[in-house]
Amino acid sequence: MSDRTASRAGSAPAVAIRDLRFAYVAGRDVIDIPTLEFAAGETVFLHGPSGSGKTTLLGLIAGVLAPRAGHLTLLGTDLTTLSSGARDHFRAAHLGYVFQMFNLIPYLSVRENITLPCRLSATRRSRVTDPEAAAQALAERLEIAGLLESRVTALSVGQQQRVAVARALIGAPELIVCDEPTSALDADRRDRFLELLFANVAEAGSTLLFVSHDLSLAGRFDRTLALRELNRAATAGGI
Amino acid sequence: MLLLSLAWRSLRNRAVISGLTLLSIALSVALLVGIEHIRRGVRESFAGTIKGTDLIVGARGGTTQVLLSTVFGMSTPTGSVSWATYERWRAHPAVRWTIPYALGDAHKGQRVIGTTAEFFTRYRFRDRSVTFTEGGPPDTDREVAIGAEVAERLGYTLRSEVVLAHGVAAVSFAEHTAHPFIVSGIIDRTFTPIDRALYVTLDGLTAMHEAEEGAGGLMMGPPTTQTEGPAPITAFLVGTKNRFETLQLQREMNEDRAEPLTAIIPGVALGQLWQTIGSAEVGLRVVATLTLIVGLIGMCVALFASLESRRREMAILRAVGAGPRTIVSLLVIESGVLAILGAMTGVAMVYGGIFLARSAVEARFGVALTLHPLGSTEWLYLGLIVVAGTLVGLLPAWRAYRNSLADGLSPSL
Numbered sequence: 286m287s288d289r290t291a292s293r294a295g296s297a298p299a300v301a302i303r304d305l306r307f308a309y310v311a312g313r314d315v316i317d318i319p320t321l322e323f324a325a326g327e328t329v330f331l332h333g334p335s336g337s338g339k340t341t342l343l344g345l346i347a348g349v350l351a352p353r354a355g356h357l358t359l360l361g362t363d364l365t366t367l368s369s370g371a372r373d374h375f376r377a378a379h380l381g382y383v384f385q386m387f388n389l390i391p392y393l394s395v396r397e398n399i400t401l402p403c404r405l406s407a408t409r410r411s412r413v414t415d416p417e418a419a420a421q422a423l424a425e426r427l428e429i430a431g432l433l434e435s436r437v438t439a440l441s442v443g444q445q446q447r448v449a450v451a452r453a454l455i456g457a458p459e460l461i462v463c464d465e466p467t468s469a470l471d472a473d474r475r476d477r478f479l480e481l482l483f484a485n486v487a488e489a490g491s492t493l494l495f496v497s498h499d500l501s502l503a504g505r506f507d508r509t510l511a512l513r514e515l516n517r518a519a520t521a522g523g524i
Numbered sequence: 525m526l527l528l529s530l531a532w533r534s535l536r537n538r539a540v541i542s543g544l545t546l547l548s549i550a551l552s553v554a555l556l557v558g559i560e561h562i563r564r565g566v567r568e569s570f571a572g573t574i575k576g577t578d579l580i581v582g583a584r585g586g587t588t589q590v591l592l593s594t595v596f597g598m599s600t601p602t603g604s605v606s607w608a609t610y611e612r613w614r615a616h617p618a619v620r621w622t623i624p625y626a627l628g629d630a631h632k633g634q635r636v637i638g639t640t641a642e643f644f645t646r647y648r649f650r651d652r653s654v655t656f657t658e659g660g661p662p663d664t665d666r667e668v669a670i671g672a673e674v675a676e677r678l679g680y681t682l683r684s685e686v687v688l689a690h691g692v693a694a695v696s697f698a699e700h701t702a703h704p705f706i707v708s709g710i711i712d713r714t715f716t717p718i719d720r721a722l723y724v725t726l727d728g729l730t731a732m733h734e735a736e737e738g739a740g741g742l743m744m745g746p747p748t749t750q751t752e753g754p755a756p757i758t759a760f761l762v763g764t765k766n767r768f769e770t771l772q773l774q775r776e777m778n779e780d781r782a783e784p785l786t787a788i789i790p791g792v793a794l795g796q797l798w799q800t801i802g803s804a805e806v807g808l809r810v811v812a813t814l815t816l817i818v819g820l821i822g823m824c825v826a827l828f829a830s831l832e833s834r835r836r837e838m839a840i841l842r843a844v845g846a847g848p849r850t851i852v853s854l855l856v857i858e859s860g861v862l863a864i865l866g867a868m869t870g871v872a873m874v875y876g877g878i879f880l881a882r883s884a885v886e887a888r889f890g891v892a893l894t895l896h897p898l899g900s901t902e903w904l905y906l907g908l909i910v911v912a913g914t915l916v917g918l919l920p921a922w923r924a925y926r927n928s929l930a931d932g933l934s935p936s937l
């Protein structure tokens with residue numbers, strides 16, 4: 286794992302945050318992070334109790350939320366200088382996102398869910414020779430190949446989460462963001478899920494930002510961070 | 525393309541709601557376009573009530589009254605025209621043919637008309653002439669040809685004996701039976717007022733009235749210009765030798781010094797009458813438009829109702845790189861697709877309906893529905909419907925936009 290980190294060491298950090306502030310309601314900051322940096326290819330575990338602003342931080346990193354102040358640089362691009370449309374494009378091209386649950390568009394097949402990023406982003410599309418074949422390959426690696434033509438409603442939660450990982454990974458985006466992807470899984474499935482996730486993220490050479498309140502998962506990661514310690518808003522707020 | 529396919533898949537996923545929404549739009553479109561077709565059919569049938577006749581001439585009176593009393597067998601005639609006047613105009617060099625029209629007393633609520641063989645050869649409606657199911661025109665003053673509806677209602681058949689008499693008093697006058705009429709022919713259904721009339725010869729009409737002890741003569745009461753020779757008539761129809769002389773002839777007739785006349789051009793008079801009675805169609809159109817509005821509101825409601833359950837879907841789309849504008853487009857495309865498909869289905873329903881029902885409608889109502897291509901009014905409707913449908917989709921789309929901004933990647937579930 287350190288090899289991979291080294292191989293990308295020369296490039297810009299995957300995420301660099303400086304004095305980042307965000308509030309849903311004026312005057313009540315949810316995020317206030319002076320500095321935070323993830324190296325390219327790093328696997329980072331970020332933990333914090335419920336309501337501490339984990340999802341909000343991921344929303345900022347994904348460019349869906351716009352910070353009130355500060356700078357947020359992804360892969361050398363300062364998101365705060367981009368228009369919201371440009372941020373959407375950037376996200377489509379460079380970021381894979383996995384939700385806690387309900388990751389899939391109900392009216393698309395499993396295969397269509399996986400290939401969706403290739404249809405939204407030319408960059409993602411250009412990194413695979415054929416989206417269908419790429420989906421097939423990812424599905425095999427994630428042990429869901431038999432489900433490709435299924436309706437997503439027929440899938441178990443564990444299967445759905447693996448489909449979500451396949452979708453996040455297709456077209457090898459530089460950054461994979463997971464928001465508590467295992468919290469709906471039982472212990473056995475959670476371990477298998479993490480194994481598959483790590484193997485495939487390593488294969489793609491992506492940076493992994495994994496958020497959870499479950500500290501027992503931290504062991505597998507290059508680095509473990511507590512949001513409370515980084516986020517002045519959380520400590521100040523005394524939640 | 526992606527959005528279109530997403531919208532399509534999403535609509536299909538909610539097949540029942542989408543189907544019902546589409547159906548409600550289709551029905552209102554069908555109503556709107558159907559009314560337009562029926563309106564056209566009715567107007568054409570109405571305009572075809574009398575064809576080929578260049579002028580209708582009656583005693584001085586209103587245009588509509590002359591038209592109603594001669595062509596539609598409604599309203600009272602404007603008066604009578606003396607036989608001498610009729611003969612004089614018949615001999616006019618511009619006149620090719622004439623049909624005398626003498627309105628007699630009603631027979632069991634149906635009009636009795638005295639005319640000549642000319643009527644059966646010259647009269648045209650919807651480019652057709654009067655034809656017989658059985659028998660033929662009345663030849664003698666004891667024969668009567670009857671319209672299809674008269675035959676049906678009164679149960680007369682060929683060679684039936686008919687006592688033409690004056691309304692209720694009929695039974696008490698023995699004299700009437702002294703001059704019974706024989707049905708000489710039953711006229712094919714025309715879907716014009718001809719179906720509700722009985723036709724006798726001019727002599728027959730006179731005989732019928734003489735049998736009534738002179739108790740009437742023309743329906744208008746005792747003729748004013750009772751001279752020697754044949755009885756006066758109610759009106760006469762004129763065919764000119766040259767269509768271009770019609771206006772000149774009309775003016776001459778209207779200025780007749782000997783007897784005040786009103787000559788009308790049937791097509792013009794029918795057009796004017798349609799203007800008056802045709803306003804009912806405005807009401808129909810208003811109803812159809814209201815139905816359409818209900819349909820569009822229904823679509824708006826259906827889309828709104830789906831939004832709450834789609835917040836998660838919107839967050840997923842956001843996560844894979846869709847912008848809020850993409851979300852708006854998706855919903856607007858959905859409503860646009862529903863509106864377009866609804867409009868197309870509605871038009872298809874109209875054409876299918878006309879195709880299946882037109883022979884039945886023509887047989888029953890005499891309205892010839894034609895499968896003509898959409899006219900500019902219809903295209904305008906369809907365009908407005910699609911535009912309105914898409915605009916209506918903007919409301920839920922705007923809401924979804926607000927939701928997706930507020931939710932970000934964490935829709936409250």
Ligand SMILES: Nc1ncnc2c1ncn2[C@@H]1O[C@H](COP(=O)(O)OP(=O)(O)O)[C@@H](O)[C@H]1O
Pocket residue numbers: 309310315333334335336337338339340341342930931932934
């Ligand atoms: N869409 C939103 N609008 C307003 N407040 C929000 C919204 N999402 C989250 N919050 C608030 O922001 C804080 C952080 O929430 P969140 O980032 O979801 O925490 P976590 O993911 O760590 O549980 C919470 O107090 C929550 O109530």
Ligand SMILES: [Mg+2]
Pocket residue numbers: 339340341464
């Ligand atoms: Mg969260």
